[in-house]
Amino acid sequence: MENVRVRxxxxxxxxxxxxxxxxxxxxxxxxxNNKGTFILRIEDTDRTxxxxxxxxxxINSLExxxxxxxxxxxxxxxxxxxxxxxxxxxxxxxxxxxxKYVDELIENGYAYYCFCSKERLEEVRKxxxxxxxxxxxxGFCRNIPIEEAKKRIANGEEYVVRLKLPPNKNIxxxxxxxxxxxxxTNDIDDQVLLxxxxxxxxxxxxxxxxxxxxxxHVVRGEEWLASAPKHVFLYEAFGWDVPEYVHLPTVxxxxxxxxxxxxxxxxxxxxRKNGYLPEGLVNYLALVGWSPEGNEEILSMEDxxxxxxxxxxxxxxxxxxxxxxxxxxxxxxxxxxxxxxTDLAIPYLIESGYITExxxxxxxxxxxxxxxxxxxxxxxxxxxxxxxxxxxxEKVEIENEEVLEVLKGEQVPMxxxxxxxxxxxxxxxxxEFCKKIxxxxxxxxxxxxxxxxxxxxxxLTGSLHGPELADIIYILGKKNILRRIxxxxxxxxx
Numbered sequence: 001m002e003n004v005r006v007r008x009x010x011x012x013x014x015x016x017x018x019x020x021x022x023x024x025x026x027x028x029x030x031x032x033n034n035k036g037t038f039i040l041r042i043e044d045t046d047r048t049x050x051x052x053x054x055x056x057x058x059i060n061s062l063e064x065x066x067x068x069x070x071x072x073x074x075x076x077x078x079x080x081x082x083x084x085x086x087x088x089x090x091x092x093x094x095x096x097x098x099x100k101y102v103d104e105l106i107e108n109g110y111a112y113y114c115f116c117s118k119e120r121l122e123e124v125r126k127x128x129x130x131x132x133x134x135x136x137x138x139g140f141c142r143n144i145p146i147e148e149a150k151k152r153i154a155n156g157e158e159y160v161v162r163l164k165l166p167p168n169k170n171i172x173x174x175x176x177x178x179x180x181x182x183x184x185t186n187d188i189d190d191q192v193l194l195x196x197x198x199x200x201x202x203x204x205x206x207x208x209x210x211x212x213x214x215x216x217h218v219v220r221g222e223e224w225l226a227s228a229p230k231h232v233f234l235y236e237a238f239g240w241d242v243p244e245y246v247h248l249p250t251v252x253x254x255x256x257x258x259x260x261x262x263x264x265x266x267x268x269x270x271x272r273k274n275g276y277l278p279e280g281l282v283n284y285l286a287l288v289g290w291s292p293e294g295n296e297e298i299l300s301m302e303d304x305x306x307x308x309x310x311x312x313x314x315x316x317x318x319x320x321x322x323x324x325x326x327x328x329x330x331x332x333x334x335x336x337x338x339x340x341x342t343d344l345a346i347p348y349l350i351e352s353g354y355i356t357e358x359x360x361x362x363x364x365x366x367x368x369x370x371x372x373x374x375x376x377x378x379x380x381x382x383x384x385x386x387x388x389x390x391x392x393x394e395k396v397e398i399e400n401e402e403v404l405e406v407l408k409g410e411q412v413p414m415x416x417x418x419x420x421x422x423x424x425x426x427x428x429x430x431x432e433f434c435k436k437i438x439x440x441x442x443x444x445x446x447x448x449x450x451x452x453x454x455x456x457x458x459x460l461t462g463s464l465h466g467p468e469l470a471d472i473i474y475i476l477g478k479k480n481i482l483r484r485i486x487x488x489x490x491x492x493x494x
Contacts, residue, residue, distance in 0.1 A: 003216065004034040005031075005039065005213070005217075006027040006028075006038060006216070006217050006218075006219055007039040007209075007210070007215055008024040008027050008040055008041070009040075009206070010043065011049065012044050012051060012055045013054060014054055015057055015061075015269045016268045017266055018251060019251040019258075022251060022285045025065070025286060026246075026308070026310075029286070030310065033308050033309070037070045038070045039071045040069045040089065042072075043206070044091055045092065045195075045199040045200055045201065045205055046199075047197070055073060056075065057269065059074065059075045066278055066279070071083060071084035071086070072084055092199070097212070098194070099198075101204070101238070105193070105234075108237065111161050112144065112164050114140075115152060115158070116141060124137070137189055141162070158196050160192045160195055162191065162192055162193060163191045165188055166185055169184070171188075172232075173232045173245060174244075175245045176311070177249075181229075188230060191203050203231060217246060218243050218246065219248065220246075221250065222250055224247060225247040251317065251318055252317040254321070275348065275378075275380035275382030275383065276325070277333065279301070280325065282304075283299050284328045288318035289313055293312070297328070329380060330378060333375060341381065348385050349384060354385065354392055371388075373388075373468075373472075374467075391480075394483035394486075394487055395487055396484050396488060406458045406464065407455060407459065408492075408493075414447070415445060415447060415455055415456060416485050418441045418444045419437075419456060419485065420482065428477075428478065429473065429474055429477055429478055430474075431470075431474055434470045434471070434474040438456075456469065460472055460481065
């Protein structure tokens with residue numbers, strides 16, 4: 001396929017939704033698979049829903065996910081800019097372009113001025129509903145002569161411009177995912193193309209922009225499938241080639257309903273804050289509605305690009321399974337370097353009060369070792385705070401009766417005395433000392449094996465299992481070890 005050009009065209013109405021990220025991802029994977037161009041266009045014609053800073057968030061979210069913008073709206077040196085020869089790529093900067101094409105449609109009889117008030121439109125819809133009809137515009141202004149309409153506009157009457165669909169015409173188009181589709185114009189509304197504020201609706205702007213930007217494949221959510229016939233009609237009215245259509249299945253929650261904020265995380269920002277890695281989220285999202293030819297589940301961005309095609313996209317909505325996402329994310333956490341996971345974990349550890357900025361400056365190796373101990377057990381980076389809590393505080397929570405039995409062993413007082421004795425020889429514990437301390441205690445007491453290790457592990461963590469004992473001793477430090485031994489002696493050995 002030559003010169004593939006696709007666009008992701010979100011509205012700047014808030015944080016990027018997880019469904020939006022998947023749409024962007026599928027556009028990007030298809031473009032890269034075909035050595036094409038991925039464009040970011042901003043559709044901001046609904047000024048009532050515009051959110052300050054939303055464009056910056058969109059770009060940051062895409063970049064975080066590893067989706068590179070070839071053309072369109074980008075960030076350079078912390079500032080919004082646009083690159084490419086088909087700009088502007090922000091719709092609110094293209095109003096003169098839309099006006100030209102609206103005028104062309106009116107002159108050629110494919111659109112008309114409508115002066116109906118909101119009150120009249122509401123009354124029409126109310127009557128249609130009572131009769132059991134599908135509510136739509138009744139064509140009241142369709143036949144107003146253009147000269148009369150222009151006089152009314154000159155006199156200051158408020159108006160919109162509507163699409164003038166012919167009666168009883170079958171509009172046909174092909175969707176790569178859904179096959180051949182036919183819709184009759186009798187079932188479609190005369191869509192508003194230009195609003196009373198002078199801004200185009202999505203339906204006009206998307207067709208004009210996609211044509212002028214040479215978009216070859218329109219890849220978007222299935223909620224736009226019902227609008228596609230109007231867009232196809234507009235292409236035909238202008239005499240333009242219709243692009244290939246791909247309407248993607250919706251991302252659903254476990255109840256098979258569209259993901260919404262009421263069910264928890266829905267924005268990319270939410271997942272970032274909760275400690276998901278970009279490669280984990282991208283790998284998982286790719287599989288919500290698409291499947292590779294093999295049964296692989298672990299797929300890098302390079303793997304996805306190589307294998308992606310729209311022919312393997314499902315017609316039905318994909319279930320967003322948080323447990324599966326966590327499983328995949330855990331894989332990428334385990335695969336990552338400890339330094340990377342440590343750097344990502346530091347903000348959570350600071351927020352939890354376990355470390356300070358000063359610790360980051362002066363005790364990075366200690367933090368790194370602590371994170372390395374729990375890294376294998378993490379599903380998200382945020383979990384680090386609950387996983388490292390065993391290293392903080394002087395109290396020890398005894399896990400079960402088995403731990404208590406170990407602590408009541410007759411050799412335990414001797415072990416604790418030897419441990420305190422060894423600790424008294426140093427002010428601060430380094431890794432080398434911690435690696436050798438148990439051998440020194442063994443030599444001093446003659447106790448070895450489980451009878452040596454289990455009581456000390458139990459006293460320091462409250463559990464018989466867990467990380468390497470040398471690492472636990474290093475992370476806890478001299479003061480915490482002495483406090484925990486004292487706590488166990490006072491509460492369990494008297």
